[in-house]
Amino acid sequence: MSKDTPAKLIDAAVILFAKKGFSTVTIREVAEASSANSALISYHFGGKEGLYRAVLEQQFAEVGRALLSVSTQNERPLDRIATFAWAIINLHQTNPYLLRLVNAELSTPTPSFKEVVKLYIGRNFEFICQAIREGIEVGEIKKEIQPEYAALALAGIINFYFLAKPLEQQFVTMNSDSDSEYGKQAIQIYLNGIRRNGSE
Amino acid sequence: MSKDTPAKLIDAAVILFAKKGFSTVTIREVAEASSANSALISYHFGGKEGLYRAVLEQQFAEVGRALLSVSTQNERPLDRIATFAWAIINLHQTNPYLLRLVNAELSTPTPSFKEVVKLYIGRNFEFICQAIREGIEVGEIKKEIQPEYAALALAGIINFYFLAKPLEQQFVTMNSDSDSEYGKQAIQIYLNGIRRNGSE
DNA sequence: GTCTATATTGCGATAGAC
């Protein structure tokens, strides 16, 4: 059995919205890419805006699933941070459109987006902050580190690479395992950066 | 004497393009914001696209200037990297529209963007790579570090914070010197992360 | 150089047959 029309439309729209941004994409484009009729977008989703909302919901459902496994583990703080970072890297690899969609909303978040994001991103942010606080308490992490800023630094070092990939490819030649190679380097730099060294 | 029309148009367009992205902004909006006539956009810049190109050029001229002062200094590698990072932070503080303009183009660069940007960003990227290579040679930086990936990590740790600021403010309360506070933490983490420790 | 008025295009949405 082949996919039904709403699913076909969403699948095509995810790619187009991620690549070109909401306003640049036309419903005729989406229709052609999904071999459906443009009128069906209004019929099934109430319009272009409704299709976009459906796309966001489908994509963010993935985030919740991916990170559920991490937060239930119980390693030591530094290891927990590394596990989390790899989960994010894996998420971006398996779902390359997610970050682009988020990015489009970064500068001027829409109200509906804010709600969705605050839930998913806020949860992750708190998870990392907590791991850092614990790390400081048990002496694994330098006590000068401020958990909130250090959490943002981790977000930057992991996410920016995937975000700017189209630009980066103009300067660095990348192959199939550049992502995990970057992950190794980035996580190593970050953990060494916050780790409390014995001498101190 | 008041500013001439092209300058007025560019100044208004910088803000609008940064806030809303190229396709969402209408020439009528720009005209109203700059108290000029919309027809003058075609007259002076040959159209909306030409105005956008002029905006990018004006903004990126700033980047060139900011980096110039850094690259002429001649510190040791790690200090040079720190000086560079602070210059970028300062650039974002004094010019909050720049990164938003870049961000809008991150996923799908337009032709005008590619030409202007490849020059400026490529130059910065090479500058950092070179500093890292030197740092490895003189034993200041771990030899396992790969210069290209480490340069991308620095870009991420510095730029992402400013990029995602509208989102971050929902989780962290920020004040006027949060930027430099973040800068201290981020640069400290990064430099400690790549620095060769004495024992090794 | 600057204005008004308009030409032209392409969008999202819908009416109505099937």
Next chain:
DNA sequence: GTCTATCGCAATATAGAC
């Protein structure tokens, strides 16, 4: 549910007076 045809609108660009 899906199609064709079309409406209504808003956008860029331009022609032509001043």
